[in-house]
Amino acid sequence: MKSFGEIIKEKREEKGLFLRQVSALMELDQAIISKLERQERKASREQVLKFAEIYDLNPKDLIISWRSDKVAYELMNEENAEQILKVAETKVKYLKKKIG
Amino acid sequence: MKSFGEIIKEKREEKGLFLRQVSALMELDQAIISKLERQERKASREQVLKFAEIYDLNPKDLIISWRSDKVAYELMNEENAEQILKVAETKVKYLKKKIG
DNA sequence: ATTGATTTGACTAATTTTGTCAAATCACTT
DNA sequence: AAGTGATTTGACAAAATTAGTCAAATCAAT
Numbered sequence: 057m058k059s060f061g062e063i064i065k066e067k068r069e070e071k072g073l074f075l076r077q078v079s080a081l082m083e084l085d086q087a088i089i090s091k092l093e094r095q096e097r098k099a100s101r102e103q104v105l106k107f108a109e110i111y112d113l114n115p116k117d118l119i120i121s122w123r124s125d126k127v128a129y130e131l132m133n134e135e136n137a138e139q140i141l142k143v144a145e146t147k148v149k150y151l152k153k154k155i156g
Numbered sequence: 157m158k159s160f161g162e163i164i165k166e167k168r169e170e171k172g173l174f175l176r177q178v179s180a181l182m183e184l185d186q187a188i189i190s191k192l193e194r195q196e197r198k199a200s201r202e203q204v205l206k207f208a209e210i211y212d213l214n215p216k217d218l219i220i221s222w223r224s225d226k227v228a229y230e231l232m233n234e235e236n237a238e239q240i241l242k243v244a245e246t247k248v249k250y251l252k253k254k255i256g
Numbered sequence: 257a258t259t260g261a262t263t264t265g266a267c268t269a270a271t272t273t274t275g276t277c278a279a280a281t282c283a284c285t286t
Numbered sequence: 287a288a289g290t291g292a293t294t295t296g297a298c299a300a301a302a303t304t305a306g307t308c309a310a311a312t313c314a315a316t
Contacts, residue, residue: 057246074292085275090294097274116236123240127227128247136216137248140223141241146157147228148237175262185306190263197305 060104060122061095067111068093081110098126160204160222161195167211168193181210198226 058066068078079086084103091097099107104122108115131137158166168178179186182203191197199207204222208215231237 057243057250059247075294076292085277086292087277087294087296088275094294096294100274119234120236120240120243123231123234124243124247127231127240127244128251131223131227131244131248132251134219134223136220137252138245140220140227141245141248143157143220143224144227144231145238145241147159147224148231148241150157151228151232152237174260176260185308186261187263187265187308188306194263196263200305 058121059095060099060118060125061093063113063118063121064107064111065093067107067113071111078110082106095125095129098122158221159195160199160218160225161193163213163218163221164207164211165193167207167213171211178210182206195225 068075075086075089078089082089082103088097092099092103099122101119101122104118105115107113108118127141131140134140168175175186175189178189182189184203188197192199192203199222201219201222204218205215207213208218227241231240234240
């Protein structure tokens, strides 16, 4: 399963674009894009959607990839990560039902 | 399923302690404890462990509750929260195997 | 109304995140 | 090996978020 960074890096290469060019399209320093590709930094939601646009990726799928990366990264050093995710699932369902 | 805030609030009441007293035990302003109980703020890991100590709660379980609250809260406004959690699970397993 | 517990909100301090930039490194070509 | 252009790195500053302090407001019970 590819990480968000891997996805946007592969896609850029597939499209034959240089960081410089993506940088111009995104209006974002190429150093940051480089870091996003190597997962040294995390993208904002807006940036994710911009990537989807530029690279013709399904925004929903890209959001899922980005968001799940973030959750997984936060939990990877957590002893009981799997249990936490299970409980979180229950809680999310509850919260969504309750509040929206 | 109880939230972290609910748990620590109930336990405090069960023990018949006032915020002021818990505040002294935790060395933390009672305003903050009040906010933690009502989930207006998020506890740090250290604080969670301190609560477990004070209230005789299983630290592991309390951590799970606290951490899952955080994840659930972050995702509750996310369209595809369930999918994100599923993907995150896969990624966590992978990351734990790979890095530790 | 008074007392004591809890909650609220304004304020400051501390921490984390974000972007900018230039220099360093890398890969390729000649 | 030098030169070219792409990518990566790291130091720095700006911006945003989070944490804690405090006093006043609210609440609950008498």
